[in-house]
């Protein structure tokens with residue numbers, strides 16, 4: 030099984046994210062960049078497929094030079110190879126543009142299975158995995174919580190409202206994974222050292238035979254208009270009931286009249 | 292000028308983060324996550340129960356933490372010393388006992404085998420110790436010889452086939468869970484030598500000390516060696532002279548200087564967030580001058596300690612680290628962490644005396660760290676001798 034995992038580098042949301050004063054984006058100064066959590070699960074799943082069925086795991090990332098660090102994390106977890114794609118023309122590309130670039134990379138390498146995270150925690154768009162499957166002309170399933178590889182087909186489970194959906198999908202296919210699918214391993218320290226020595230190829234659009242006018246900023250159909258910080262949370266209201274019964278009554282009243290959830 | 296300092300974490304005021312390489316950062320992050328998930332949720336209970344979590348040992352091995360700065364050819368991670376220091380920092384952010392386990396295994400057991408052992412000993416022991424399949428301990432201190440190890444009474448008698456060891460070692464971390472002990476003893480000519488002693492050798496026994504009010508999530512034992520006979524190939528060929536035992540201590544103290552920063556950071560961050568939330572007299576206690584002064588003192592101590600540790604790491608990686616420089620870092624950083632922990636405990640008020648918070652546990656642990664690996668006073672004397680040329684140990 031040759032598995033390709035598409036990964037993204039995102040800001041660590043455990044730290045405060047600040048919006049630039051002019052609303053043009055987030056302030057990148059002092060941010061920590063990490064491998065998107067969902068992609069970590071995708072890498073883990075790929076490693077498990079390799080452990081069970083043999084083959085290779087290749088990770089691919091489209092992003093600025095710093096994004097190679099996310100690839101190194103995946104290598105440190107145990108991926109065999111990493112491909113980095115960057116081109117100044119990709120600054121400002123939209124999700125479809127990135128998907129087309131990824132499709133071109135994947136097309137050029139053996140791929141029995143392509144895995145992505147269900148979403149990237151920076152923009153929560155959930156577009157790239159699905160669009161990639163379309164551009165590759167492959168079967169797909171999104172947000173899978175279980176994956177089993179059979180002979181030329183994969184059985185996957187999706188958690189849907191009130192139950193589990195079981196799908197049989199012919200391979201090669203593209204799946205995006207839910208975080209419940211597995212518990213990712215820690216990159217080990219020897220793994221980190223080995224990853225440091227691995228060569229990461231960086232491909233430009235020209236290397237991939239792609240036209241900047243078709244995939245780059247110029248082709249973007251979605252553009253960010255403005256970023257606003259989330260509205261400040263209003264101070265909570267403190268009530269001091271005379272009795273537990275009164276407390277319960279006040280809370281019920283709040284849920285009914287103010288929050289309107291009952 | 293008037294802009295806010297753009298720091299990533301409140302405890303990284305001088306952006307030491309920016310000095311780190313990718314490998315150093317990744318190494319730190321992987322252990323940080325491990326500690327967040329596998330240590331912090333349970334440490335309060337372990338500590339109260341006096342339990343060292345042996346179940347973490349194989350996990351630490353798999354992660355590559357044990358002896359992480361030793362070469363890859365012996366199954367170790369081969370990290371640089373700053374990365375290694377950051378690992379110690381993260382482990383001690385969890386608990387000094389967990390860091391102590393790793394310090395003993397790496398700096399006091401694996402290091403002497405690496406530095407003073409034969410090639411056969413290295414190939415046989417290091418990979419297993421690195422994986423955590425074997426646990427080691429280090430026996431230097433005795434009931435009547437602590438700061439002055441030259442006063443040791445443990446004896447090594449040469450026989451036709453090997454050595455016979457007799458004596459008692461005290462305060463030995465990992466003692467009763469160890470598969471092998473690095474034991475220091477005087478031979479008949481009066482020379483101190485180091486030996487690898489398998490703990491299942493007849494005559495060897497370990498007895499845990501249960502009455503500790505510090506370092507409770509760590510095993511501390513007394514070792515009794517009653518005519519313990521070991522073959523020649525378990526003597527460490529290069530471990531001849533007390534200086535070799537002290538050479539191990541230099542390695543361990545290096546890690547401790549970093550570890551202390553982790554404990555201090557845990558206490559500071561906890562105190563800062565508590566001070567912002569806790570309201571007294573109608574305002575957050577963080578809005579009072581006394582609490583602000585405490586927090587500023589803590590941050591100053593942490594920042595100083597970080598820079599001392601980082602520079603010491605540079606010197607070690609350049610092969611220019613002197614043991615007196617290690618003494619300064621160990622002495623300063625551990626005492627600073629102890630003071631930070633005590634101040635944090637005060638900010639936390641009554642809540643601070645429980646294991647729901649970390650400060651009191653760290654403060655109690657750091658009392659041990661301030662004493663072991665050379666007490667604060669002993670490092671004062673080492674440094675005093677270094678800068679004045681006068682010995683003030685006062686040997687009678």
Ligand SMILES: Cc1cc2nc3c(=O)[nH]c(=O)nc-3n(C[C@H](O)[C@H](O)[C@H](O)COP(=O)(O)OP(=O)(O)OC[C@H]3O[C@@H](n4cnc5c(N)ncnc54)[C@H](O)[C@@H]3O)c2cc1C
Nearest residue numbers: 429430431432437438462463464506659663664666668684
């Ligand atoms: C939790 C824990 C774990 C430990 N683990 C290990 C281990 O794994 N292996 C091991 O070998 N040892 C271990 N130790 C022992 C530790 O290294 C010793 O406790 C330490 O070296 C101090 O020795 P001591 O306790 O005998 O104190 P002493 O040497 O008796 O000192 C008592 C006091 O006198 C002061 N003092 C001594 N000499 C002088 C002087 N000349 N001038 C001024 N003041 C002086 C000291 O600073 C101290 O305050 C451990 C200790 C603890 C608490």
